[in-house]
Amino acid sequence: MKKILAIGVLFVFVAAGLVSLAQEDVFRIAALMPSATNDLAFSQSMYDALAAIQEELGEEAFEFTVQDSTYIVDDAAVALRDWAASGEFQLVIAHGSQYGPIVEELAAEFTDVSFAWGTRQDTFGMDNVYSYAAASDEGGYFNGVLAAHLTETGVVGLVGPIEVGDGKLYADGFANGVASVDEEIAVNIVFIGSFSDVPLATEAAETHLANGADILTGTAQMVVGPIAVAVANDVLWFGSDASQDELSEDIGVAFQIYKWEVLLLDMISNIKEGLLGGEYYKLTLENGGLVMEYDKDFEISDELMAIADETIAGIVSGDIVPIPDMMEEDSGE
């Protein structure tokens, strides 16, 4: 038993040695996520981005490691500290606004490690912290415009988690997008009080349908339930965060995709030049960090496609402001 253990330990050391030899030119990222990497939502968007970067840079130049399902905020502190202290990672990502206070504390202690956290516009004034956010109101607005043109009953339903953060941004943007087309259309919004309660989210979607909705949308990982409801009842679905194309079969219309790789690649090149942080990034339609992806199985009429293109162009140029009140607040910061 002891012998096997000794061999095991030896193996670990050799492996560690090999890694440290190879490490010279490899850029290594460690990322912490609140839910599972296959959630078709927030956590998956980051995982997909890291995988895309690895695809682009090659495994010999880029490696990443993740700890997912870290919904216990306090556990994040242990993982982030472990990674920061190991010195093996050039960038440590805390993918969840709830991790902010922990990043603030650790960044002050490990000043030579670069941290990134989101979604939030706040680098704590530290030059080794990047922060990032997504203008999910833009995709929400876009989806709202399309939904308004596609609804026949004049009722659309949204299922959200809790009334904060990106979920609220998306909901507000969506409602404004619908209203920009036709103020008469009812946007029914239900926040179910949880990110993970699929049964309740499913029944919320059923309740929307019972009240006349013929289009559904929503954010967070529990929307798989509402998507299934949309499929079963043949009503249209608009998504956010990651592509839900496969699950939504032929009733998906458009998805707002977070392309975190856009800002991560910029961070990587900054860090390689010795700039460890101090910058704030925001994914937008303009900088290509937000991409509207149409469902492969859904055919959009030329007329609607023209409206869609126009909406994107309007948001990109700044002619369309998804949430006008927030604009003032942003410029105030």
Added chain:
Amino acid sequence: MGLDEILTASVFASAIRLATPYIFAALGETFAQRSGVLNLGVDGMMLMGAFTGFYAVHLAQQGETLSEPASLLLGVAVALVVGALMGLAMAFVSVTLKAKQGISGIGVYLFGLGLSELLFQQWVGTPKSVNGFPRIEFPLLTDLPIVGEIFFHHNLLVYVAFALVPISAYVLNSTTFGLMIRAVGQNPEAADAMGVSVARVRYATTTIGGMLAGLAGASLSIALINLFQQNLTAGQGFIAVALVYFGGWRPWTVAAGAMLFSFVNALQLQIKVIGADIPSEFAVMAPYVITIIALVFATKRHEQPTALTKPYERGE
């Protein structure tokens, strides 16, 4: 907004759907508790039933080896078997090894929670849907106004759940097996003296509890939602345990508790959809508050099985 906008037929239909997994799981737990076994692992068993049932249907439908109805029956069978196995394991731990039931149940819950998610990640990957039990269209009945929408537009498992209520009540109250269960839960020494094997009865009830928990999970993954995701049940198994206490260990009142809880939940969703201006947090907490309040005012004539959570030691 008027009451007619809030109390629509769809709210009652919604309550019936929401209640289905609770009824399955809580009836199963009623059997176990009536014989003296507190199974806190219901949620873990539900998750395992939900995943394995889903996976069987997923494989069968993907390979097109079975017709759709056959694939669904296979899913139900798999969920029942897996639930039974977990029930047997729980019985072995709490009856044969006499482990503390509160704690072993939490262990079983964690095991089911972790394993169902692990297998899902390894074997399926991301959420995928299956063609689950379709809603049944009854001739004439489904088209009835209001009544049709409330009662005659559900999938098969919903009717099975409600049919199990009188069946469970009959088994518990009017059969020899039911008498044995109650005797073992109320006075194991006397039951033993009369030649009833306490262990065998408890194995049977805990296994039944596991099977119904598995079926509860499957009712979500292949009938009501038709997909699996990690922690699909979101703690419903614990609510089911609470409902057994609500119903005073009697199937009819347990089911009534499930209906009350689900009705308030359906109502709060409806109130939010039609745009009532109340904080969503209060709406979400309503079913929990009202369940407690309802029990405060209910008249209670039940008696807790005296041997609940107590392993049986034959006196020497």
Added chain:
Amino acid sequence: MNKASGNSQLALAGRLNRLIDFAPVLIALLLALLVASVLLLALNANPLEAYDFMLKGAVGSENATAETLVKATPILFVGIGITIAFRGGMINIGGEGQMIVGALAGVTIALVMGEMRIPPELAKERGAFDVFIVACSLVGGFLAGALYGGLAGFLKAYFDVNEILSTIMLNQIAVQMMNFLLNGILLDPAEAGFNNIPKTARLVTAAQLPRLSLPIGDPHLFDRTRLHWGLIIAIALAVVIYIFLWRTSWGYRIRAVGENQRASSYAGINVRRQMMFSMFLAGGFAGLAGVVQVLGLQYRLQTDGSPAGFTGAAGFNGIVAALFGGLNPLGAIPAAAFFGGLLVGAQKMQRELGVPASLITAVNGLIVVFVVSSEIFIIQRSKRRVSLQETPEGLDEAEETG
């Protein structure tokens, strides 16, 4: 054999026996890890390497040990409370909700008092005032949790509402209350805006529970780790509650009701009051767990919408720790430390080997089931021991088999 040497031999045999008592637990643990190894192998991970990382993650360094103890602290608080409740015949599943309510009350007191200005002539009493703030917050957290737990006790005692039902429901009510308050009146003023995170402002230093380091070595042991005074408070209270339960008449009454309600009632004990009292104390300790997490560790209360996001499921793990600790507050200390190490070490294993978090959850479940199942062997041994120790021949036999 004279009496004195017989006694010392008895004592030796007793100690040996107690050591051997741990054997089934260890075997159960090994069996659980063996089953887990199969899962690890199926995932192409080397089990030995995995357990090595687990051990390193739990106690492999000063910081790892500190994190284990940090994780153990709320589990211990809850575990002490659960012990009291169980001894009083109450099953408290409401640790999660009571933690949340305790944290809400404690953080409110700490925030308000932290803002207070003391008159200049009392400036030199600043240190004492800081201690006062922390003490008030802790007491406030205890009382809030106690009232929330006591509510379940009250409902049980006077309305026959089963406490398992009410505490499960009250957990959900507490988390929604937290979401409401943290997004409302308790919201960090700096967060007001469109995509706010529901959290309170950060506590001023004066309202924080200090970090803990032991004057061993240089720098001091646990310096620069997150270990805080909550651990010391928890251990001290474990001792206090041990004395309370077994050396005071109040504790005796709680245990009497837990043992036999009817007999207690005949003996003139107010059973209803004892039910409420034991749930009151159980809730209070969970409330302390909650407020200590805020004051000692996170320095603010924030929510991700779920209970476990804040509590780390300590409300449930505390139940397990209490039962593993033999429903004895002193036993809960090593039990909580064990679980802290298990949870922290398992995460290290996940990070280093890239095994899914779900595997860790499943393995934790296995360990709980296996270890709790091993208890029967200890009980059987101790039963045999009692009958053996009655005769000198039996003693010899015990020595031989030991």
